[in-house]
Structure formats: structure tokens, C-alpha cells
Amino acid sequence: MTIRIALRNLMHDRIRLAVTLTGVIFAVVLIAVQSGLFVGFTTATSCVIENTEADVWVASRGVRNFDVTHPLRERKYHQVLSVPGVARAEKFIVQFANWRKPEGGMESVEVVGFDLASGLGRPWAMAAGSIEALEVRDTVIIDELYQRKLGVTELGQAVEISDRRARVVGFTRGIRSFTTSPYVFTSFANALEFTHLKPDQLTYVLVLAEPGLDPRELRAAIAAAVDDVDVFTREEFAHKTKWYWMFTTGAGMALVIAACLGLVVGGVVVAQTLYATTMDHLPEFGTLRAMGAKNGYLYKIIMAQAVAAAFIGYFPGIIISHVLVKLAEKGGASILLTWRMSVGLFFLTVIMCVTASFVSIKRVTRIDPAMVFKGA
Amino acid sequence: MAGNGDSLVRVRGLTKDFHTGHVTVPALRGVDLDIRAGEVALLMGPSGSGKTTLLSIMGCILSPTAGSLRIKGRETSGLTEKKLGVLRLEHFGFIFQNYNLFRTLTAAENVQVTLDLKGIRGEEARARVLTALAAVGLPDKAGMRPEDLSGGQKQRVAIARALVGEPEIILADEPTAALDSTNGRLIIGLLRQLALERGRAVVIVTHDPRIQEFADRIVHIEDGLITRDGESA
Numbered sequence: 001m002t003i004r005i006a007l008r009n010l011m012h013d014r015i016r017l018a019v020t021l022t023g024v025i026f027a028v029v030l031i032a033v034q035s036g037l038f039v040g041f042t043t044a045t046s047c048v049i050e051n052t053e054a055d056v057w058v059a060s061r062g063v064r065n066f067d068v069t070h071p072l073r074e075r076k077y078h079q080v081l082s083v084p085g086v087a088r089a090e091k092f093i094v095q096f097a098n099w100r101k102p103e104g105g106m107e108s109v110e111v112v113g114f115d116l117a118s119g120l121g122r123p124w125a126m127a128a129g130s131i132e133a134l135e136v137r138d139t140v141i142i143d144e145l146y147q148r149k150l151g152v153t154e155l156g157q158a159v160e161i162s163d164r165r166a167r168v169v170g171f172t173r174g175i176r177s178f179t180t181s182p183y184v185f186t187s188f189a190n191a192l193e194f195t196h197l198k199p200d201q202l203t204y205v206l207v208l209a210e211p212g213l214d215p216r217e218l219r220a221a222i223a224a225a226v227d228d229v230d231v232f233t234r235e236e237f238a239h240k241t242k243w244y245w246m247f248t249t250g251a252g253m254a255l256v257i258a259a260c261l262g263l264v265v266g267g268v269v270v271a272q273t274l275y276a277t278t279m280d281h282l283p284e285f286g287t288l289r290a291m292g293a294k295n296g297y298l299y300k301i302i303m304a305q306a307v308a309a310a311f312i313g314y315f316p317g318i319i320i321s322h323v324l325v326k327l328a329e330k331g332g333a334s335i336l337l338t339w340r341m342s343v344g345l346f347f348l349t350v351i352m353c354v355t356a357s358f359v360s361i362k363r364v365t366r367i368d369p370a371m372v373f374k375g376a
Numbered sequence: 377m378a379g380n381g382d383s384l385v386r387v388r389g390l391t392k393d394f395h396t397g398h399v400t401v402p403a404l405r406g407v408d409l410d411i412r413a414g415e416v417a418l419l420m421g422p423s424g425s426g427k428t429t430l431l432s433i434m435g436c437i438l439s440p441t442a443g444s445l446r447i448k449g450r451e452t453s454g455l456t457e458k459k460l461g462v463l464r465l466e467h468f469g470f471i472f473q474n475y476n477l478f479r480t481l482t483a484a485e486n487v488q489v490t491l492d493l494k495g496i497r498g499e500e501a502r503a504r505v506l507t508a509l510a511a512v513g514l515p516d517k518a519g520m521r522p523e524d525l526s527g528g529q530k531q532r533v534a535i536a537r538a539l540v541g542e543p544e545i546i547l548a549d550e551p552t553a554a555l556d557s558t559n560g561r562l563i564i565g566l567l568r569q570l571a572l573e574r575g576r577a578v579v580i581v582t583h584d585p586r587i588q589e590f591a592d593r594i595v596h597i598e599d600g601l602i603t604r605d606g607e608s609a
Contacts, residue, residue, distance in 0.1 A: 001485070001492035008480030287476040290437055292465025293493050294458065369437045372472055373428050373549045 002297060006304035009281055020273040024313025025320065027266020027352060032321035032337055032345055034259035038252060039341065040334035045178040045245040046238035048094075048112060051124040054206035055215040057237045058222060059230050065244040066094060066237065067110060067179055072229065074200040079226045080207060085218045087210040090115040091188055091202040095195035096181055100160035101151030108181040109150070109161065113191020120206045123185045129155050129170025134187045140194075141170035146182035161194040176334045178245055263352055270309060271356035278302060278360035282367065289369035298364045306357035310350040317349070318342050383446070384467075384545050384577045385411040385434050390443035392429050392600075403429040404440070405600040413544065416571050416578045416590060421597035427581045428549060430597065434579065435468050435547045436460040448544070465493055469538030471548035471567075475530040477522040483509065483533045484518035490541045508540040509533070512566060528559030535566060539576075546571075548580045557586060564590045 010017060043050075049057070049066055058080055060070040074091070081089045093113035098106050114121030122131050127144055134141065140161070142150060152159065157168050161184065170185075177183050184194075192199060209218045215233040223231040232240065246252025278285070285298055322342075325335045392404040403426045411417055411434070419427040432438035433445060436452055445452045447467055452460065464470075469490075477486045484505050491501045509515055512532040522530050531551060538546055548567065552560030564580070564587040571578045580591070588594060596604035 001489060001497075004485065005478065005481065005489075008478075012480045281479075283474075283476055284478050287470075287472070287478075288489070288493070289461070290435070290464065290470055291490065291493060292461040292463075292468075294461060297493065370432050372470070372476055373432050373437070 002300040003304045003308075006301045007308055009277055009301070010305050010308055013277065013280070016273050016277060020270055020309050021313045021316075023266050023269025023273065024309055024349060024353065025317040026269070027262045028314055028317025028345060028349055029321050029324070030262025030266070031259045031348065032318060032341070033324055033335060034255050034262060035341060035345075036321070036325055036335035036337040037333070038246070038255040038259070039338075040176075040336035041178055041251065041255070042242045042246055043336055044176045044334045046241045047175060048121070048183065049234060049238040049241060052121050052206060052234070053208065054090075054120055055209040055234060056207040056219050056222060057232045057234065058205035058207065058226065059203070059232070059237075061228050061230055063230050064240070064248075066241040067096075069094065069203050071095075071197055071201040071203055072205065074202065076226060076229055077202060077205050080205045080222055083218075083222050083225045085210050085213045085221055086207055088118060088120075088208040090118045090120045090206050092121050092204040092206045093188060093191040093195060093197065094203050095191070095197065097162045097184075097194050099150055099184070100163075102157060102159055103151050105151070107150055109184045110177055110179065110181040111161070111191050111194045112183050112185050113188040113195075114185070116187050120208070123170075123172045123175060123183075125173045125175055127171045127173035129168075131170065133169035134185070134190070136167075136169070138164065138166050138190060138193070139169040139186065140166050140190070141172060141185040142168060142182060143175045144171040144173055145176060147171070150182060162196060164193055166190075166194065178334075263348070267352045267356045270306070270353050271359050274302065274305060274309070274353075274357050274360045275363065277305065278363055282363075283372065285364050286367050286369055286371045289367050290372045295365060298367075299361050302357050302360045302364060303354055306353040307350055310346075310353035313353075314346050314349045318345065383410040384413055384448055385409070385579075386444075386446040386449075387430075387434065388444040390430070390433060390445065391441045392426070392433060392438070393441045403600055404433070406443070407597075407600070407602055409434075409595065409602065409605070411545065411577045411579055413577050414571060414575045415592040416568050416580065417593045417595055418588065418591040419579060419581045419595050419597060420583070421603075423583075425597045426600040427597045431547050431549055431579060431581045434545075435470065436464050465541070467544050469541060469543035469546045471531070471534050471538050471546065471551045473550035473553045475522070475527075475534045475554075477530055477533060477537075479522055482519050482521055483514060483525065483529075483536075486522070486533055487537045487540050490537050494541055504540055505536075508536040511539065511570070512536045526559075527555050528562060531555060531559070531563050532566065535563070535570075539570060539574075544576060546576055546578045548578065550582055550584075551580060552582065552584050552587060560584060560587060561590075 060072050063069040077091055095111050097109055097111045099109040100106055123141055152168050159166050209215050219231045219233050325337045328335045387409040390404050390407040394401045394403055421427050433440050487505045487508050509518055512535050514532055551563055567578050568590045593607055
């Protein structure tokens with residue numbers, strides 16, 4: 001009966017119901033999009049690290065993230081190779097460069113140079129062309145998301161990177177860069193040319209551990225044997241990079257705050273409309289109290305209203321969110337909304353609405369049952 | 377069986393003061409009253425005389441400032457709000473001037489609320505609801521919402537709601553005030569019939585002199601005191 005009363009009360013005033021649902025939908029969409037942006041950006045910041053098979057990353061001392069680092073000398077690479085437990089080590093370059101578009105104009109790009117023989121650090125989602133095509137000098141692979149930005153219309157097109165001629169021989173799909181500079185994958189040798197690094201320079205050493213060896217042990221061994229470098233396991237470096245971009249730059253906090261705002265605004269709207277509904281039915285709650293209803297009975301009605309509002313508002317909200325995510329994908333934005341996030345958001349919506357109902361519950365708790373008698 | 381003779385409700389030395397700012401307004405100033413099973417008692421008096429306050433205290437809805445209230449022999453002073461709520465649910469049925477029906481529920485659902493509060497659900501609840509609606513002459517209005525019922529029909533639904541829980545005492549606050557004279561007489565006639573047939577005590581606060589003929593007893597209150605208590609003429 002409590003659920004029936006709750007649903008009838010909720011549905012009774014259609015305009016108020018519409019306002020309540022608007023609040024819930026608004027909150028769901030805002031939280032979904034903002035948290036999707038957060039997860040999307042976070043994933044993008046470390047996608048190259050996490051899609052590389054390397055167990056350990058060696059970088060110059062003081063590195064703070066994947067994208068910005070000082071070059072290492074080649075002898076560091078040889079020192080790493082000599083550490084017991086290293087099954088394989090490869091030179092790797094990540095460096096910003098200028099991309100001149102065929103029709104004119106410049107863009108900043110992030111050149112990723114990897115060892116073709118081992119494939120450590122290679123692109124992982126080829127949509128067209130092949131990685132092997134990078135064997136040819138001055139060839140690059142870009143993501144199809146950035147074709148327009150970089151002025152590339154087809155495979156084989158010639159461009160310029162740092163005043164050197166380059167040719168696009170492959171497209172990846174869905175490899176986004178967190179920075180505004182798209183990744184440009186190429187061979188290590190080509191990367192040296194495009195970034196103007198010296199022949200004995202590199203930015204990372206990527207290491208594969210011998211089978212059965214804990215990467216953390218190898219990391220410690222390399223750190224002890226090679227001076228003036230920072231050494232991370234893959235997970236550590238990915239986490240460090242995510243943390244840097246999300247929290248030390250403020251980008252992540254902005255998204256978190258926006259998501260929290262959605263929660264607060266949605267909660268306030270729901271609280272207000274639930275309270276208005278409660279006030280509208282106050283004589284009925286007073287009657288229930290006079291008849292001998294326990295507080296729990298009244299709470300159940302109000303909480304059932306809140307949960308019903310959450311249920312009814314969540315589904316259109318999450319559908320709208322997924323549509324927005326699909327549209328954003330086409331626009332190149334990095335929003336990641338997984339089914340786990342969708343389920344989590346459902347529970348968050350219920351919690352938001354139930355919390356919003358506390359104001360009404362507090363009001364009902366203070367009802368004087370004597371209000372039902374005129375003049376008492 | 378009720379204690380203290382046949383009294384279902386026994387009031388002794390009851391006082392009630394209301395405080396507004398620094399001013400204390402005495403609403404009841406030492407009231408003694410016994411309500412017995414099977415009688416219809418009217419509480420009458422001018423506005424502000426204290427009759428609704430007395431009804432509220434007898435229904436364990438309002439706490440007295442001093443004095444004793446016994447329900448079926450059980451002293452109520454010192455009981456917590458929770459226990460008073462249980463007492464109301466077990467022994468009382470309430471009828472209000474403005475019906476106080478749930479706008480969003482049907483007539484049957486309104487009646488069913490009482491049983492739901494008592495934990496009676498399912499088939500038994502459905503059967504009792506239909507019986508109660510039939511008893512007040514509304515067997516065919518079970519699925520209608522209050523907005524689709526006339527004033528007299530709404531009050532009859534309210535009576536069914538008060539009766540369905542089989543309470544010993546029915547307290548009614550101006551039950552005919554919002555009704556025309558025909559419907560008012562119908563409602564009071566119904567309450568009287570139920571009191572006689574089922575041995576309920578019915579206490580009605582009213583200004584309406586037209587319903588005196590249905591009462592066994594009329595209690596006059598003025599300025600918080602019972603000035604007259606006698607059988608209806």
C-alpha cells in the first residue's frame with residue numbers, strides 16, 4: 001500500500017512529476033557525460049603506455065608524464081640491456097613536432113617512434129594500411145579521427161613534419177591523444193628525423209622482463225643499476241601520467257566538480273519537488289499519523305516516491321547520455337561510458353533521490369497529528 | 377472488558393493549556409467524562425469552548441496538561457508517542473469534518489489503508505473492505521476516487537475507513553458540517569445504527585442541532601468546562 005500511495009502521489013501532479021524527472025534526467029546526463037569525459041580523458045592520457053607490452057619504462061630523472069620528458073643518452077639504453085632479468089629492451093621516442101598540412105597551416109603533433117622489429121610501442125588498432133609500411137623511410141601512421149585536423153584525405157598523402165617530407169601509410173581507429181596534438185606513429189629512425197633528436201638520443205627505454213620475473217623486481221634492479229633515470233612498471237607510469245593530467249593540471253578536477261554539480265543540482269530539484277509533493281499531501285500524512293501510522297510507514301511512502309523518481313528518470317537520462325556519447329565520438333571527443341559506469345550511475349541516482357527525500361521525511365516527522373482536527 | 381465499569385474512555389480532572397508566546401490559554405479546566413460502549417454522545421458548545429480539544433485528547437492525539445485519561449482501563453499518561461499510536465490504531469476510528477481521504481486512492485483503497493496499518497493484507501483485507509463499503513451503502517463505489525464522489529459519499533467512505541478496523545471507539549469531528557441536511561442526517565443515522573448494532577461508542581463533536589435526535593447523550597462544554605451532561609431529549 002505504501003508503494004501504491006507513493007506512486008499515486010508522484011503521478012498525481014503531472015507538471016510536478018515532469019519537473020522532478022527533468023531534475024533526475026539532468027543530473028544523470030550531466031554526471032554521465034562529465035564522468036565519461038573524465039574516464040575518457042584519463043584513459044587517453046595513458047593509452048599508449050597501457051597498450052604497449054613493455055613491463056618496465058625507463059625515463060629521464062624527474063619525468064612527470066608520458067608526453068613531456070627530457071631525452072636520454074643511448075648509453076642508458078645499453079646500461080638497461082645489461083641488467084639481469086631484462087629479456088628485451090628497445091628505444092622509444094615521444095616528442096612534439098610541427099605538422100604542416102597539405103593545404104597549408106600548421107598543427108602540433110606528438111611523434112611516437114618505436115622499434116619496428118620488436119613492435120614494442122606500435123599502434124594497436126589499425127583501420128587501414130599496415131605497420132609494416134613504416135619500414136619505408138619518412139612514413140607515418142595517424143588516427144582517422146584526426147584526418148581532417150591534419151588535412152589528410154587518403155592513404156599515401158604527402159605532408160611535412162618538422163620541415164621533412166612524410167607520407168601517411170596507415171590509419172588507426174580510436175587512438176586519441178589527451179593533448180591537442182594527435183599521435184603520429186612512425187619507426188624509431190624516422191622519429192629521430194622528425195623530432196630533430198640526435199642519433200644517440202631517445203626518450204624512453206621500453207623493457208620486457210624475463211618470463212616469471214615480477215616487473216616490480218626488475219624495476220628495482222634497473223633503478224639500482226642505472227643512475228639518473230626514473231624507472232616505472234607499466235601500471236605505475238600509466239597511473240603517474242593519469243594523475244598528472246587529471247589532478248595537477250586541474251583538468252580532472254574541473255570534470256569532477258561539474259559531475260558533482262550535476263549531482264547537487266539534480267538532488268536539489270528532486271528535493272524541492274518531493275518536498276512540494278509532501279506538503280501538498282500533508283493533511284493525508286497527518287491523517288495517517290492520527291490513525292496510528294508509525295513513522296516508518298510514512299518514511300516508506302516518501303522514500304518509495306524518491307526511488308520511483310530515480311527509476312523513471314534514470315532510464316531516459318542514461319539513454320540520452322549514450323546518444324550524446326555516440327554523437328561526441330563522431331566529433332572526436334573522448335567520452336567513455338561503460339556499462340559498469342551506467343550501472344554505478346543508476347545506484348548513484350537512487351542514492352541522490354533518497355538523500356533528497358530526507359528534507360520531506362524531516363517535515364513529516366514533525367507533523368502534529370492534531371492538525372487533522374479543525375480547531376484543535 | 378473495559379475497566380472502571382463499562383467505560384471505554386474515562387476522563388478525570390482533565391486540563392489543557394495552550395501557550396502562545398507568554399500568554400497561556402486554558403482550553404480545558406478540569407473535565408470528568410465517561411464514554412460507554414453502544415452510546416452515541418454529542419459534544420456540543422460554542423466555538424472555542426474546548427470540545428475539539430477534548431476529542432483530540434480522548435483520541436490520544438493531543439496530550440493533556442494535567443489529569444487522567446484511561447482507554448479501556450489503561451492509563452495513557454506517560455505513554456510514548458509510539459505507544460499512543462498503537463493505542464489509536466487498536467481502539468479508535470476517526471472521522472473528520474473534511475473527510476481527509478487520500479485524493480489519489482480509490483474508495484476501496486482509502487478504506488484498505490486502515491487494514492494495511494494493522495498489517496492485514498491480501499484476500500482478508502479485500503473482503504473486509506468490500507463489507508465495510510457495503511455497510512455504508514457504497515458497494516458499487518469501490519473503484520471511484522474521492523473527486524468523483526459527492527460530499528455525503530466521501531463521508532461514508534471515511535466512516536467505512538474508520539469502521540473497517542473494528543475499533544471500539546469512533547471519534548467524529550463535525551462530520552456533518554460540510555454536508556447538506558439530508559446527507560447530514562443520513563451520516564449520523566448511519567453512525568447511530570453502527571453504534572447500536574456493533575456496540576461501538578461514538579463521540580461526535582458538532583454545532584449541528586439537527587442531529588441531536590440521534591444521540592443518546594449530549595455533553596455541553598463552555599469555557600473548558602462541562603456545563604451539562606444528560607440524555608438526549
